[in-house]
Amino acid sequence: MYGMRMLSVLTCCLSLACASHAFASDKTPSAPEFKLEQFISPETCGGCHSEILEQWTNSMHNLAHKDPVYSRVSQFLRKGLTVEGEIEEAESCVKCHTPVGFVTGFPKEVSDDRSKTPEIATRGIQCDYCHSAVDITKMYNNGLVLSPGQGEDDPGVKYGPFDDAEPDFHEAAFSKLHTESAICGTCHNVKHVAYGTDLETTYTEWENSPYNDADPEKRVDCQDCHMYQRPGIPATGSTERPANPGAAADYSDERPHIFTHYFVGANSGVPAEFGDAEKPAMAEERLKHAATLDLSGITDTKVTVTVTNTGAGHSLPTGVGDLRQVWIELTLSDGAGKPLFRTGIPDDNHVLPDDTVIFRTVLGDGQGNPVLNLAKAREILxxxxxxAKASASHTFDLGMAPKKGQVLQARLLYRGMPQKILNLLPEPALGPLPVVEMAKVSQTL
Ligand code: HEC
Ligand code: HEC
Ligand code: HEC
Ligand code: HEC
Ligand code: HEC
Structure with missing residues (x-):
């Protein structure tokens, strides 16, 4: 294996022109572009950027490969497929979830023996991967073009937001790419490699949102929310996003803003599994500043609940929209708290009733039938x-007219994926995933 890898490195030039060719085809795994030794470990970077290393550790970028939900879902989806296009898709996950491994030759596919993944590649989306990026070939399926150095003895140029940095260990250069949503968007837009179905569209959702303003003063990029967040400061569309003054490296001069590297979205369960308490709390803070709820139009037996996406720079939820669950729980109870009407309450096995109002995408097989396996997805049903900034209303029929003294309560809830899907995954059992209350409103009639 190792000998083969050396051989292909020899036959592949390391120029940028060559790197862009390597991404031209989505389907065929390409020859390794780089040697593993070219990538420098996060701990080495953390030797000077200790705060940034601490923030990134146990982030979903750090955990993208080790994430037990991802690793089991990817193995589950690959099982039993026989159609070529479906197999290609199910094998393709590693180019985003284990990107340093993918560009250095192992793993190239989900079926490759995970236990043989080189240590540095298991660290997910890491410092030297993002800071070696120089270009993008396409706005989906990870079109990043890299120009890493030659390892610790010759670390090369690290690209970032400053035009005047003069570190002694590595060279530094300003990169416009790093200051824009596009560097995030190339991975946060996922298309089926064979059928072209839009499986994740976070970047496109942002691109079409009011946050993508032509006026640079009003424009809010991914970084302006996600790289301003720190504990106590959720930095969403509905909150302030104050600058974070500080030093980029231990002992370097103070700057007006240092971009934070927690990369918190909505996932609180996975960082918690790795013993992290800070990121789950930050994910909850983010979710609690993402939306508002409104109870209105109580007429006869009906009540309308309106949800407004006030805080997210993309759809709510975003990312794996076929898995994420944002739903409305509505209850009517009497003065003593006895429930008279309820919807959106999971059963004892953590399964939501079928009639629950859930905001999500449903994938289809091309003939109008829903599919669970994204590898089979030929359409969005x-x-x-x-x-972003839009509202959705739903009218519920309580089956009775609410009376004076009764309490009507609505909650907007989030969890990472349905228990029904977790139950299908290989052992050991996962879940139940945490349920986060995003918003709550109640009214005594
Ligand atoms: C997902 C890609 C990504 C990863 C992973 C990543 N960074 Fe960054 N980093 C960025 C971006 C993007 C910026 C600049 C944001 C902007 O200008 O809008 C940045 C900024 C920086 C800066 C400039 C100071 C600052 O924070 O504003 C330093 C230094 C830095 N990163 C170091 C690191 C280190 C060390 C790690 C690993 C522990 C790391 N980065 C991991 C994308 C990444
Ligand atoms: C020996 C100390 C040291 C090590 C190790 C180190 N850096 Fe730096 N780095 C610095 C200093 C100092 C700066 C400049 C800070 C400033 O100007 O505010 C810097 C700046 C940066 C910047 C900003 C560049 C720009 O022009 O915007 C990035 C990105 C960065 N480092 C990434 C990394 C990555 C990735 C690693 C690991 C591969 C790493 N650094 C390892 C000391 C170091
Ligand atoms: C190399 C591909 C890649 C790049 C570049 C990238 N991401 Fe990610 N990002 C991922 C993957 C893969 C995950 C999910 C890992 C998982 O859940 O197992 C993720 C997760 C996240 C999450 C956490 C989501 C959650 O559910 O909590 C946030 C937030 C995020 N990314 C923001 C960003 C931002 C902001 C940028 C740009 C500065 C960026 N990403 C660049 C691939 C990437
Ligand atoms: C205006 C602030 C804002 C901007 C801009 C923004 N986000 Fe978010 N993001 C949020 C909030 C709030 C949440 C939590 C609610 C949610 O899950 O949608 C979130 C959640 C996420 C999640 C987790 C989604 C989930 O439900 O599992 C990912 C991934 C993510 N953002 C990536 C991005 C990327 C990539 C960009 C740029 C293309 C971006 N965000 C731009 C505020 C923002
Ligand atoms: C183009 C990049 C890319 C590719 C390819 C990709 N993903 Fe992801 N994946 C992401 C991003 C970005 C997120 C974060 C979105 C979010 O948080 O909702 C993510 C999140 C996930 C999650 C949620 C994990 C959690 O902890 O909740 C699962 C599961 C997942 N991906 C499975 C897969 C599988 C299976 C494949 C291959 C069939 C795959 N991904 C291919 C970018 C990618």
Missing amino acids: SDTRIP
Whole structure:
């Protein structure tokens, strides 16, 4: 294996022109572009950038490969496939979830023996991967073009937001790419490699949102929310996003803003599994500043609940929209708290009733039938997620007219994926995933 890898490195030039060819085809795994030794470990970077290393550790970028939900879902989806296009898709996950491994030759596919993944590649989306990026070939399926150095003895140029940095260990250069949503978007837009179905569209959702303003003063990029967040400061569309003054490296001069590297979205369960308490709390803070709820139009037996996406720079939820669950729980109870009507309450096995109002996408097989396995997805059957700054209303029939003294309560809830899907995954059992209350409103009649 190792000998083969050396051989292909020899036959592949390391120039940028060559790197862009390597991404030209989505389907065929390409020859390794780089040697593993070219990538420098996060700990080495953390030797001077200790705060940034601490923030990134146990982030979903750090955990992208080790994430037990991802690793089991990817193995589950690959099982039993026989159609070529479906197999290609199910094998393709590693180019985003284990990107340093993918560009250095192992793993190239989900079926490659995970236990043989080189240590540095198991560290997910890491410092030297993002800071070696110089270009993008396409706005989906990870079109990053890299120009890493030659390892610790010759670390090369690290690209970032400053035009005047003069570190002694590595060279530094300003990169416009790093200051824009596109560097995130190339991985946060996922297309089926054979059928072209839009499986994740976070970048496109942002691109079409009011946050993508032509006026640079009003424009809010991914970084302006996600790289301003720190504990106590959720930095969403509905909150302040104050600058974070400080030093980029231990002992370097103070700057007006240092971009934080927690990369918190909505995932609280996975960082918690790795013993992290800070990121789950930050994910909850983010979710609690993402949306508002409104109870209105109580007429006869009906009540309308309106959800407004006030804080997310993309649809709510975004990312794996076929898995994420944002739903409305509505209850009517009497003065003593006894429930008279309820919807959106999971059963004892953590399964939500079928009639629950859930904001999500449903993938289809091309003939109008829903599919669970994204490898089989040829169409989007429906998308009820709430676009940035938009609202969605739903009218519920309580079956009785609410009376004076009764309490009507609505909650907006989030969890990473349905228990039904977790139950299908290989052992050991996963879940139940945490349920986060995003918003709550109640009214005594
Ligand atoms: C997902 C890609 C990504 C990863 C992983 C990543 N960074 Fe960054 N980093 C960025 C971006 C993008 C910026 C600049 C944001 C901007 O200008 O809008 C940045 C900024 C920086 C800066 C400039 C100071 C600052 O924070 O503003 C330093 C130094 C840095 N990163 C070091 C690191 C180190 C060390 C690690 C690993 C522990 C790391 N980065 C991991 C994308 C990444
Ligand atoms: C020996 C100390 C040291 C090590 C090790 C180190 N850096 Fe730096 N780095 C610095 C200093 C100092 C700066 C400049 C800070 C400033 O100007 O505010 C810097 C700046 C940066 C910047 C900003 C560049 C720009 O022009 O915007 C990035 C990105 C960066 N480092 C990434 C990394 C990565 C990735 C690693 C690991 C591969 C790493 N650094 C390892 C000391 C170091
Ligand atoms: C190399 C591909 C890649 C790049 C570049 C990238 N991401 Fe990610 N990102 C991922 C993957 C893969 C995950 C999910 C890992 C998982 O859940 O197992 C992720 C997860 C996240 C999460 C956490 C989501 C959650 O559910 O909590 C946030 C937030 C995020 N990324 C923001 C960003 C931002 C902001 C940028 C640009 C500065 C960026 N990403 C660049 C691939 C990438
Ligand atoms: C205006 C602030 C804002 C901007 C801009 C923004 N986000 Fe978010 N993001 C949020 C909030 C709030 C949440 C939590 C609610 C949610 O899950 O949608 C979130 C959640 C996420 C998640 C987790 C989604 C989930 O439900 O599992 C990912 C991934 C993510 N963002 C990536 C990005 C990327 C990539 C960009 C740029 C293309 C971006 N965000 C731009 C505010 C923002
Ligand atoms: C183009 C990049 C890319 C590719 C290829 C990709 N993913 Fe992801 N994946 C992401 C991003 C970005 C997120 C974060 C979105 C979010 O948090 O909702 C993510 C999140 C996930 C999650 C959620 C993990 C959690 O902890 O909740 C699962 C599961 C997942 N991916 C499975 C897969 C599988 C299976 C494949 C291959 C069939 C795959 N991904 C291919 C970018 C990618």
